[in-house]
Amino acid sequence: METAVRELMRFDPPVQAQEKLIVQDICLGGQRLGRGQTVTVLLGSACHDPAQFIDPGRLRLDRRPNRHLALGDGPHRCLGASLDMAQAKGSLPLLARHAPRLHPTGPPVREPNPVLRGITAAPLRLT
Numbered sequence: 001m002e003t004a005v006r007e008l009m010r011f012d013p014p015v016q017a018q019e020k021l022i023v024q025d026i027c028l029g030g031q032r033l034g035r036g037q038t039v040t041v042l043l044g045s046a047c048h049d050p051a052q053f054i055d056p057g058r059l060r061l062d063r064r065p066n067r068h069l070a071l072g073d074g075p076h077r078c079l080g081a082s083l084d085m086a087q088a089k090g091s092l093p094l095l096a097r098h099a100p101r102l103h104p105t106g107p108p109v110r111e112p113n114p115v116l117r118g119i120t121a122a123p124l125r126l127t
Contacts, residue, residue, distance in 0.1 A: 004061040005088040010068035011059045015042035015078075017115050043069050044117075101127050 007010060022037045047068045048056040071081040078084070095102070106123040 001089045001092060002085070003064060003066070005068045005085060006014055006061065006068065007061050007063045007090070007091065008069040009084075010047045010053070010063070010066055012043050012117065013068070013070035015070070015072075015115065016117060017042050018072075020076075043072075068081050073118075098126070103127060 008081070019038050020041055022035055022039060025035050026033050046052070047070055048069050052067070068094050071078040071084065098108060103125045106127050107126045108119045108123075109121040111118040111120055
């Protein structure tokens with residue numbers, strides 16, 4: 001279940017971009033970045049980087065390894081990442097068990113925010 005949840009997070013990350021402050025002069029990808037500069041990190045794009053993921057546009061629930069940045073990494077990892085994983089691992093089996101009885105009554109409604117993604121409503125009918 002954890003492998004599937006990680007792939008779902010990679011495929012459609014909850015945070016698409018973050019601004020970061022450069023704390024020391026560095027060279028990244030051949031580009032010089034100076035201390036004090038602000039950069040925008042495109043996490044959603046990084047999660048679909050073909051240099052990191054084979055066939056990145058395809059949802060593969062058994063993808064391994066899966067070192068995505070959907071919830072950040074290292075000291076910048078989302079504080080709620082463990083809770084997020086626990087909730088997903090707990091709810092997905094329940095959804096899967098009832099999936100044959102769930103019928104969409106309309107399209108999902110997405111959060112109207114280009115940086116923070118999520119579904120605010122998923123109209124379903126249980127039969």
